[in-house]
Amino acid sequence: MGVLLQQDTEYGVEALSDVLTSSREFLRPLRWEGPDGGINRSEMKKFRETVGFSSHILRVVKDMLDDAPVFLECSCGKSYLAFVLNRVLRELYGLDCTFYGVDVSGALVEKCRKIAMSLDYDNMSFTKGRTLEFDVPEGKKIDIVLALHACDTATDEAIARGIRSGARYIMVVPCCQNQLRGQIRSTQPLKDLTDFGPLRYRFADLLTESLRAQVLKGAGYYVEIHEVVPPTVTPKNLVITARRLRSGKKRGMGSYGRLCRQLGVRSILEDFLPELFHGEDG
Ligand SMILES: C[S@@+](CC[C@H](N)C(=O)[O-])C[C@H]1O[C@@H](n2cnc3c(N)ncnc32)[C@H](O)[C@@H]1O
DSSP states (O other): OOOSOOSGGGGSHHHHHHHHHTOHHHHTTTTOBOTTSSBOGGGHHHHHHHHHHHHHHHHHHGGGGGGOOEEEEETOTTOHHHHHHHHIIIIITOOOOEEEEEESOHHHHHHHHHHHHHTTOTTEEEEESOGGGOOOOTTOOOOEEEEESOOTTHHHHHHHHHHHHTOSEEEEEOOOOOTTGGGOOTTSTTGGGSSSHHHHHHHHHHHHHHHHHHHHHHTTEEEEEEESSOTTTOSOOEEEEEEEOTTOOOOOSHHHHHHHHHHTOOOTHHHHOHHHHTTSOO
16 A cells, blocks of 8 residues: 555544544544534543644654554553544554553543444553553554653653654653652752742743653654644643654763753653663763
């Protein structure tokens, strides 16, 4: 099969929304079905976040779709993202990709299994547990690691899982970023920038995403950061997209280490990926 999705518009939010809303059978088990057959109003925000992220993912990975890549959704919750991607890839393009989901909540994992069964999606499986401890099933290689609003350091677990698995793509839309906020000391050189509460919060958010991006770069990924939906849908709208470089060349943790030293902070990624930092200039 050649490239399946020739034009960008085919991955657009509108096109994806049409595919999803055309089937009540798809919307019902996700509890997205509204009274008029459209999307339930109370679920509209999650729908828009999920479709926005899915559209971005499909654009980025279009060149590898023909090989039916294996997806891992970390901190999947009810796995809206994987269900949306699966429907689009199956119904629209006839692709049967493999989807794994992992979440610490046994109740949510059970819900995902039930939804997959009611949709007859036998290419999806779900595991209860921490992302960091997710074992890639024998004989399988994870191609694309995803996380949508994985709380706090659960996003770092997704990044670490992706790097360790050698995933070709790691794409995360982070949620709350608490880990670094408490580390920002009044003695740091940009003190005057963080004197005020809300600015301190935003600064911690920026710093968290910058350090994540630097770690991914250092680990041998090409990294971009974009907005997946307008900030009016959710302020948690940034996606970090990382593509493993073909050369496999690791740049090392020099940039990460410099930023940490300048501001007196340390990312939990150092604990999750000690092999990357050991002996490095971190
Ligand atoms: C805000 S919800 C997002 C769920 C889903 N991705 C979505 O967008 O609807 C965060 C999810 O992360 C899960 N979680 C938190 N820490 C985790 C960890 N270390 N490993 C796996 N799942 C985790 C929670 O159980 C919860 O389902």
